[in-house]
Amino acid sequence: MKPLSVLPAACLLTSALALPAAALPDLVVLVRHAERATEPAGDPALTAAGVQRAQALAQALAGLHVNAILTTPFRRTRDTAAPLAQALGLTPQIVDAKAGHVQAVADAVRAQSGVVLVVGHSNTVTAVLAALGGPKLAALCETSFQHVFVLQPAAEPPRWAQFSYGAPSAPPVADCL
Numbered sequence: 460m461k462p463l464s465v466l467p468a469a470c471l472l473t474s475a476l477a478l479p480a481a482a483l484p485d486l487v488v489l490v491r492h493a494e495r496a497t498e499p500a501g502d503p504a505l506t507a508a509g510v511q512r513a514q515a516l517a518q519a520l521a522g523l524h525v526n527a528i529l530t531t532p533f534r535r536t537r538d539t540a541a542p543l544a545q546a547l548g549l550t551p552q553i554v555d556a557k558a559g560h561v562q563a564v565a566d567a568v569r570a571q572s573g574v575v576l577v578v579g580h581s582n583t584v585t586a587v588l589a590a591l592g593g594p595k596l597a598a599l600c601e602t603s604f605q606h607v608f609v610l611q612p613a614a615e616p617p618r619w620a621q622f623s624y625g626a627p628s629a630p631p632v633a634d635c636l
Contacts, residue, residue, distance in 0.1 A: 483613040486574045487591060488523065489584050490516060490607050491599050492535040505538045508626065512604060515625035517542035519607070525549070526573040529564060531556040536578040543576065565590035584608065585636070592617035600635035603628045
């Protein structure tokens, strides 16, 4: 006969093994914010081209049935997501842009289901893609705004694709997309 103290631990382990694996969203769409103004330096709005790109993003993703949107606190990410959020009646979830941001975004994505849009920055979009099981790609160029990365994180192995939307950006420079 086993000691009593081992039985609760064995029951707990058996229960834990019976639990389903953590759910992942069906699809994750990652984009960089649209073109931003230079002023104010700390938190600029979108330029006219950026506003057009944000509208193009809403059109490009209209049929995907996005049910969650993640942005940073910066206006440029919120404004990029705004046309789609308004069209779908969604309130974007803001993930603080601090140390550990990439992991915080990946964790926030994993807490979602369905189709999730992540609007990030040139130095975070491809890092979040990799943190969710996608490929390790170079960061986006400061002049790149047209990239869309789509990831099926639950596929084994995770499947991904890349396409462009809106007007073409400036050609990439060395060591960035």
